[in-house]
Amino acid sequence: MVVPGARQVARLFGRALTLHCPHCGKGPVRESWFRMRHACGNCGRPLERGEPDYFLGAMLFNLVLSELLFAGIFVAVLVLMWPTVPWDGISVGAPVGMAIVPFLLYPVSKLVWLAFDLSFRPERDA
Numbered sequence: 549m550v551v552p553g554a555r556q557v558a559r560l561f562g563r564a565l566t567l568h569c570p571h572c573g574k575g576p577v578r579e580s581w582f583r584m585r586h587a588c589g590n591c592g593r594p595l596e597r598g599e600p601d602y603f604l605g606a607m608l609f610n611l612v613l614s615e616l617l618f619a620g621i622f623v624a625v626l627v628l629m630w631p632t633v634p635w636d637g638i639s640v641g642a643p644v645g646m647a648i649v650p651f652l653l654y655p656v657s658k659l660v661w662l663a664f665d666l667s668f669r670p671e672r673d674a
């Protein structure tokens with residue numbers, strides 16, 4: 549088993565972040581926004597590792613990324629709008645955004661989780 553180098557890892561993540569297959573960089577990889585294909589439509593390699601709780605990591609990544617996005621946007625709004633911060637807008641917009649963003653990031657998080665996993669556990673040649 550050969551662990552990929554930094555350049556290969558960057559390529560895996562780049563492909564995943566643009567909703568392409570981490571293996572080949574093409575697709576299709578989704579049947580719909582909330583449904584992944586079992587295998588890449590181009591290369592046929594699996595988009596799951598065959599473990600029952602495999603995508604718990606993707607869910608965790610999704611929540612962490614959502615929280616980081618919220619924190620970044622919150623700090624940016626504070627810095628840009630200080631001292632007239634729109635607290636009323638933030639008190640409404642922040643919870644709505646926190647509820648919507650995980651759904652928007654759902655397919656990205658699954659593919660990034662696969663790229664992350666492939667970075668540490670590359671596929672074995674059969």
Ligand SMILES: [Zn+2]
Pocket residue numbers: 569570571572573574575588589590591592593
């Ligand atoms: Zn592929």
